[in-house]
Amino acid sequence: MIIALNQFRSLHLAPRYPFDWFNTDGLAGVLDEVDMVASWRHVSAEEFEAEKRRLIKQEIEFIDNPEFHVPGAGQLLFDVAVDLDRETTPHHRPGEGLPTHLDRLCSANLLKPEQEVMLFGRMNFLLCMASKCRDSLPFTKTAVQQVDRIHALLALAAWHRDRIIEANLRLVFSIVKKFVNPQITFDDLLADGILALIRAVEKFDYSRGFRFSTYATQVVRRNSYQVVVQRQADDARTLDGLDEAGIAEAGVPRESFLSEQRWHQLRGQLSVLLDSLDRREKLIIRARFSIGAHSKVQTLQAIAGRLGISKERVRQIESRAIAKLQEMAAIADFHELGSV
Structure with a gap:
């Protein structure tokens, strides 16, 4: 089932976790994009219990920060909107060196340092709140509202995560294209490079004062190198398997096999x-x-x-x-x- 945007905005947590910051200016634009969340109010009891058990088992990872636990943390983090210009940056020429469908993925502007800190802070704070909410999830049917809140928090955290990923896709493209060779395609490297970028976003501690691009470059580059090495090892095992199968001894050249x-x-x-x-x-x-x-x-x-x-x-x-x-x-x- 679906609950509308105005219902989403009216969600408030139990007294232990008041979410008065849901109506702040900093979330207004985000809520307009994350305009619907799944509601578990009208599903069967069996479906709801299965979802509740899944949430209880789910590990919600985040980078904790002392600022998340001070009174009014949410108000401070979401006091102002994240001013993200989604238009293509003037320094990027669409179509430059990339197919059109890939070039569109690189259209997001690079983040300014203050935007980067804000997005990482909010993403991890939302995950922290989702984790707290999940840990207090009661084992009763009254947990429906709590389950909806957890889904809302995770959806908001995902929105902030996706903005970081979009702004750094060009970095992944620039790194993985250097590792392309006859044995491994650009698409293979790109798929794994994006996964590496996602992991980097999840593991990055923004409070240390470093730019994310520095950390992400190391993660994606190391991942691409490992992918290439693994592919070479796989190819070597394939050739060894042909030898063991007696293909070479039978006088059939490897080249003629395929x-x-x-x-x-x-x-x-x-x-x-x-x-x-x-x-x-x-x-x-x-x-x-x-x-x-x-x-x-x-x-x-x-x-x-x-x-x-x-x-x-x-x-x-x-x-x-x-x-x-x-x-x-x-x-x-x-x-x-x-x-x-």
């Missing part, structure tokens, strides 16, 4: 199929089927933890993505693996 040209063709076809998926579907398929930089098949629970969604939601997205791929493959009439 030509390099055919490998590139198949990779290109797979890339075309994956491009038909949205970003989340693509990440889940890569992780579930060990495609690209993922050296091991990941469980639904592991992916759910990384994306901040339920295991069942991951399963649904995976099924939808597989159906899309099957339809696209049938339309494209792709060749069998062994054809040359």
Whole structure:
């Protein structure tokens, strides 16, 4: 079910956690964008209990700060609006060195130092409040309002996180393109680079006074290097497997087993199929089927933890993505693996 924006704004926590700052100027524009949240008031008792158990088990990670626990912390953090200009910065020329669909991802302006501190502070404060709210979640049916509040806090935290990610996507592009080689594509590196950026946002301690770009550069660069090294190791294991299978001893050259040209063709076809998926579907398929930089098949629970969604939601997205791929493959009439 859905509750409207005015109901969302009227949410207030129990006396222990008063959220009078929900109506501050600093959240006015954000609430206009995060205009609806899921409500659990009219679902079945079984569905509600399952969601409550999921929230209780869910680990809500954040970087704590003493400022979050002083009286009036919310009012101080949300006293003014985050002045984010979503228009393309004059220093960035759309289409410069990137396909149009990728260039659009880089249209957000870079953050000023004060904007960066504000976004990180608010994001972690919201997660801190969500964690407190979750820890006090009662084991009774009166927890419905509390569950709605937790979802509202997590949605607001995600909005602030996404603004940080948008402003730093160009950094990821500039780093991962330097690691592209014949064995690993730009798309593979980009997908993992964005995941590394998300992890960096979640782990960054803004109170230390460093710019996020300094920290993120190290994280994304190290991740890209590890992806390339892992791919090289995987290729080496594949060649060793061919030797163990007796292909070389049978007098069949490795090159004739599947030509390099055919490998590139198949990779290109797979890339075309994956491009038909949205970003989340693509990440889940890569992780579930060990495609690209993922050296091991990941469980639904592991992916759910990384994306901040339920295991069942991951399963649904995976099924939808597989159906899309099957339809696209049938339309494209792709060749069998062994054809040359």
